Amino acid sequence: MLQGKHILLIISGGIAAFKALDLIRRLRERGVRVTPVMTAAAHEFVTPLSVSALCGTKVFTELFDLTSEAEMGHIELSRAADLVVVAPATANLMAKMAIGQADDLATTLLLATDKPVLIAPAMNVRMWDHPATQRNLATLRGDGILICGPNDGDMACGEFGPGRMAEPLEIVAAIDAAFGGGPLQGKHVLVTSGPTHEPIDPVRYIANRSSGAQGTAVARALLNLGARVTFVTGPATAPPPAGANVIAVETARQMRDAVHGALPADAAVFAAAVADWHVVGASDQKIKKTKGGLPTLQFGENPDILAEISQMGAGRPGLVVGFAAETEDVIAHATAKRARKRCDWIVANDVSPASGIMGGTENAVTVISDSGAETWPRMAKDAVARQLADRIAAALEPT
Ligand code: CTP
Numbered sequence: 329m330l331q332g333k334h335i336l337l338i339i340s341g342g343i344a345a346f347k348a349l350d351l352i353r354r355l356r357e358r359g360v361r362v363t364p365v366m367t368a369a370a371h372e373f374v375t376p377l378s379v380s381a382l383c384g385t386k387v388f389t390e391l392f393d394l395t396s397e398a399e400m401g402h403i404e405l406s407r408a409a410d411l412v413v414v415a416p417a418t419a420n421l422m423a424k425m426a427i428g429q430a431d432d433l434a435t436t437l438l439l440a441t442d443k444p445v446l447i448a449p450a451m452n453v454r455m456w457d458h459p460a461t462q463r464n465l466a467t468l469r470g471d472g473i474l475i476c477g478p479n480d481g482d483m484a485c486g487e488f489g490p491g492r493m494a495e496p497l498e499i500v501a502a503i504d505a506a507f508g509g510g511p512l513q514g515k516h517v518l519v520t521s522g523p524t525h526e527p528i529d530p531v532r533y534i535a536n537r538s539s540g541a542q543g544t545a546v547a548r549a550l551l552n553l554g555a556r557v558t559f560v561t562g563p564a565t566a567p568p569p570a571g572a573n574v575i576a577v578e579t580a581r582q583m584r585d586a587v588h589g590a591l592p593a594d595a596a597v598f599a600a601a602v603a604d605w606h607v608v609g610a611s612d613q614k615i616k617k618t619k620g621g622l623p624t625l626q627f628g629e630n631p632d633i634l635a636e637i638s639q640m641g642a643g644r645p646g647l648v649v650g651f652a653a654e655t656e657d658v659i660a661h662a663t664a665k666r667a668r669k670r671c672d673w674i675v676a677n678d679v680s681p682a683s684g685i686m687g688g689t690e691n692a693v694t695v696i697s698d699s700g701a702e703t704w705p706r707m708a709k710d711a712v713a714r715q716l717a718d719r720i721a722a723a724l725e726p727t
Pocket residue numbers: 520580598599600601602603604630631632633634635649650651652653654665
């Protein structure tokens with residue numbers, strides 16, 4: 329799908345700009361022609377000489393460069409490629425794109441192009457989480473801009489969280505998907521993620537420590553392979569992946585309704601940490617302290633969404649994947665859970681406090697299927713997600 333394509337690659341000025349060199353190499357290996365544009369700030373991080381050498385062509389930088397304009401005008405440059413890719417896309421560049429500012433060559437091209445645009449954001453976690461950036465992201469998404477990443481992880485600035493640019497191969501996969509070439513193109517995958525909150529009264533609830541990081545990473549990896557993803561999420565701390573159809577819920581019962589409403593799907597991945605119980609007769613009013621008395625909570629069982637979908641007969645997704653959060657005898661409990669719920673695969677992980685997995689950045693999983701239990705080495709949640717998405721793609725028949 330990528331062979332013979334032409335990409336206009338805009339490199340903006342962030343520390344992740346060095347990864348653009350590897351991205352160029354990976355694209356060139358796949359027969360892609362890359363025309364590079366660098367912002368002035370990008371020159372602080374990579375040299376035009378390296379970019380030019382890897383692309384095998386000159387680097388465009390200046391808006392009012394007479395030689396460049398004589399060879400190819402900036403309007404022509406903005407339209408010559410099949411796809412415009414911005415990697416890295418800094419918070420500043422995203423802000424300019426969102427308001428349509430055109431004060432240098434890169435932003436002018438982005439405003440003038442009639443081709444699809446894909447951005448790979450990269451910035452400090454606080455900059456990414458800032459309401460201004462999230463507002464800009466929503467605007468860009470609404471404008472039809474394709475978004476790849478960012479990933480969670482350790483950042484060059486020493487902080488941790490979302491903001492790290494997607495890896496070059498992930499961007500290549502997203503480019504492939506933009507051209508309609510991902511292995512999951514035409515497939516609909518449903519992903520549940522995050523915790524659920526079960527209200528006690530209007531201000532209190534029962535919850536768990538899930539951040540939603542693993543489910544979000546799985547959804548992102550599936551999107552990168554071209555899937556259409558419905559992402560049903562409880563109140564997670566991880567922001568939902570760009571490009572997914574996000575359905576936000578609070579309770580397990582709402583999650584179940586949303587899951588049923590999202591079917592049919594070719595595959596479903598249940599990464600949510602669903603509360604097993606809800607409080608029966610949750611109060612409409614805040615429960616007041618009464619002297620010497622303690623409230624008594626009565627629990628009711630929540631629907632087991634994974635078991636319901638695994639056993640639904642007609643309309644069951646072709647592949648149903650569950651997660652098993654265990655604190656002891658991980659493989660034995662997860663194997664029994666798979667048999668009990670009747671899902672196809674179960675991804676078992678050790679969530680005992682000593683493992684640091686719940687709410688952490690890494691995961692150590694064992695995938696249990698008909699062919700037995702396969703333990704994967706401990707790796708970043710993003711890497712687990714990519715491996716799982718590849719496996720899902722291999723398991724689903726091509727359309
Ligand atoms: N799950 C679900 N609905 C529930 C409970 C769990 O869909 N009400 C799904 C989870 O998303 C996960 C799998 O079932 O994919 C296993 O979740 P886990 O919490 O490990 O298992 P439980 O069924 O809750 O069993 P237990 O708490 O006894 O370990």
